[in-house]
Amino acid sequence: xxxxxxxxxxxxxxxxxxxxxxxDLGLHQHxxxxxxxxxxxxxxxxxxxxxxxxxxxxxxxxxxxxNQLANLYAQAIAxxxxxxxxxxxxxxxxxCHGQTVRHCPQNGKGYTIQLVNAALLAELTQTTVVxxxxxxxxxxxxxxxxxxxxxxxxxxxxxKHRRVIVNIGGIANITYLDPxxxxxxxxxGPGNLLMDAxxxxxxxxxxxxxxxxxxxxxxxxxxxxxxxxxxxxxxPPPKSTGRDLFNSGWLENxxxxxxxxxxxxxxxxxxxxxxxxxAINQYYPSTDEVFLCGGGAHNTLLVSDLxxxxxxxxxxxxxxxxxxxxxxxxxxxxxxxxQTICGQTGNIPSVTGAKGKRILGxxxxx
Numbered sequence: 001x002x003x004x005x006x007x008x009x010x011x012x013x014x015x016x017x018x019x020x021x022x023x024d025l026g027l028h029q030h031x032x033x034x035x036x037x038x039x040x041x042x043x044x045x046x047x048x049x050x051x052x053x054x055x056x057x058x059x060x061x062x063x064x065x066x067n068q069l070a071n072l073y074a075q076a077i078a079x080x081x082x083x084x085x086x087x088x089x090x091x092x093x094x095x096c097h098g099q100t101v102r103h104c105p106q107n108g109k110g111y112t113i114q115l116v117n118a119a120l121l122a123e124l125t126q127t128t129v130v131x132x133x134x135x136x137x138x139x140x141x142x143x144x145x146x147x148x149x150x151x152x153x154x155x156x157x158x159x160k161h162r163r164v165i166v167n168i169g170g171i172a173n174i175t176y177l178d179p180x181x182x183x184x185x186x187x188x189g190p191g192n193l194l195m196d197a198x199x200x201x202x203x204x205x206x207x208x209x210x211x212x213x214x215x216x217x218x219x220x221x222x223x224x225x226x227x228x229x230x231x232x233x234x235x236p237p238p239k240s241t242g243r244d245l246f247n248s249g250w251l252e253n254x255x256x257x258x259x260x261x262x263x264x265x266x267x268x269x270x271x272x273x274x275x276x277x278x279a280i281n282q283y284y285p286s287t288d289e290v291f292l293c294g295g296g297a298h299n300t301l302l303v304s305d306l307x308x309x310x311x312x313x314x315x316x317x318x319x320x321x322x323x324x325x326x327x328x329x330x331x332x333x334x335x336x337x338x339q340t341i342c343g344q345t346g347n348i349p350s351v352t353g354a355k356g357k358r359i360l361g362x363x364x365x366x
Contacts, residue, residue, distance in 0.1 A: 004155040005087065007080070007094040007127075008334030009073050013170025013242055014192050014295060015045045015099075016206065019330040020076045022087065026340045030155060032235075035327050036080035038072065051101040052243045062101070069099055073116065074124040092126040094363075095337025096121060097329075103134075103242040105143045111135070122364040130337040130361040135349045137226055142354030145240035149175040149185040149351045150302045150339075152352075155188035156321055161288045164280055165318070166306075167328065168192065168296025172276055173243055175351070176284045182350040184283070186237035187273035190246040191275035192296050195268045197248050202261040211301025214269045217262030220336060226254045227271050230300065237283070238353035279309065293318040297325040 009016040011276045017039035024031040040048075047065055051058065075097060081087050098114030103111060118131035134144035152165045152175040165175040165185075171189035176184045191206065199208045208214055227233075230250075232241055255264065280287055289311050296302055297317055307315045317325050339346040346356035 004088070004249070005091045006135065006334040006338050007091050008330040008332065008337065009067075009094060009096040010330040010333055011040075012073050012098065013100060013347060014196060014328065015040060015048055015170070016295070018076050019327060020073075020080045021330040021334055022080060022091070023331055023334040025335060029334075032323060032327060032331055034080055034084075035324075035330075036076055037326070038076040043088055043167065044068065048099055048101060048115075048176040052247070057245065058263065059173075062115060063112075063117075063230060065099075066115045067120055069115055069122040070117040070124065070269045073121055077125060080081045088125065088127060089294050091127050093130050093337045093341050093363075094121065095133075095333035095335070096129055097133065097333050097342075103240065103244055105145075105240060107127060110138060112138055117157060118362065122366060126340070126366055128353040128366045130340045130363040131364065132322045133333070133336055133340075133346065133360045133363045136358045136360050137352050137354045140347075140354040140356065140358050142349065142352030143238050144352065145250065146173040146175070146185055146187060146335065146351065147347060147360070148173070148329060148332040149183050150346055150348050151311075151335045152185075153177060153348070154335065156291065156318070157191055162284070162286055162289060163289045164284055166276055166290060166292050166294075168272070168276075168292060168299075169329065170243070171246070172272060172294075172296065173240075174279055174284075176287070178286075181197060183348050184237070185314065185348075185351045186279070187240045188279040189233060189241070189272065190268075191272055191294065192299075193243065194251055195265060195272065198261070198265055198268060201248070202348035203267075207295070208265060209270055211299045213215045213262060213356060214265040215234055217260065217264070219270045220259060220263050220267045223264070223267050224270055224274075225258065227267075233275065233278075238351060239355045240352075246273070269299075269302055269355045270305065273309065275280065276306060277309040280313075287313055289316070291316055291318045291327040293323070294326040295326070319354065337358050
């Protein structure tokens with residue numbers, strides 16, 4: 001059986017680092033072969049956060065950071081293949097998402113920016129790179145996100161069950177897989193993004209492991225109601241979001257200043273959980289199974305909350321479907337790279353709102 005090796009690179013809105021996978025996407029097989037994680041240092045994370053907001057010397061800073069990311073991604077690929085460097089010669093393409101610093105789709109008149117110098121990455125690795133996946137969907141009137149539902153459909157569709165795949169990264173998004181209807185999905189709100197920022201500001205830790213700090217606080221109903229008053233939660237899909245909306249400034253605008261930090265953390269966790277639950281109950285009430293992936297799937301308190309609020313549905317991790325929770329998105333961009341190289345479409349109009357199916361990404365040949 002002939003192999004088809006692709007590398008997928010994903011660095012999400014959590015800004016914790018870069019996930020890299022090597023996958024075999026042969027005609028009759030999809031196999032995750034190797035995985036590697038390379039964390040961002042504090043200086044890089046700070047520079048990337050700064051670019052999310054208007055400032056001085058943006059173009060120069062963006063270009064330098066795109067070069068820095070290309071070098072970092074090349075290092076991550078070297079780490080991935082450290083024991084088998086010869087495998088790079090067999091890789092057909094690298095699917096590189098890049099680092100989102102702006103996402104403003106605005107009904108086909110906006111833009112999205114995922115930083116990486118893809119030409120430099122192709123040069124450093126001497127391998128074809130596919131990048132800038134989201135722009136074509138936005139040009140076609142779509143949101144440019146989420147893009148992983150097409151991959152979810154390819155790997156996780158089941159003829160006997162109606163499934164929701166929930167990716168809890170910096171932003172949480174859901175995909176509905178029903179063999180009898182078109183695939184749909186959307187961003188449903190903040191995932192780990194606000195919780196991580198609040199934890200970093202108040203504890204100096206990058207994230208709240210297993211929700212232990214949140215567990216010491218209580219949900220503040222009035223604050224939760226303020227959060228939910230945001231138009232994003234009211235607007236119907238298709239919709240997507242990011243740090244452009246859900247950031248520390250957004251959070252501070254909702255606080256009175258008298259709340260305890262642990263109560264805010266608990267309420268943020270509840271916001272993430274209930275925005276997912278509300279999306280499922282409102283749009284996909286007939287769901288049988290809910291599978292979680294992304295960093296938030298490690299948060300035991302968050303998972304417990306989801307189970308509590310979805311009592312009639314099976315809640316499990318994508319590990320049960322053969323893909324560990326940490327690697328689903330990087331795996332997806334390896335798959336999306338293959339779609340592009342093979343001239344196949346990668347978006348789902350019923351998810352993003354695009355005018356039609358499109359071949360995504362720009363190709364930088366080896």
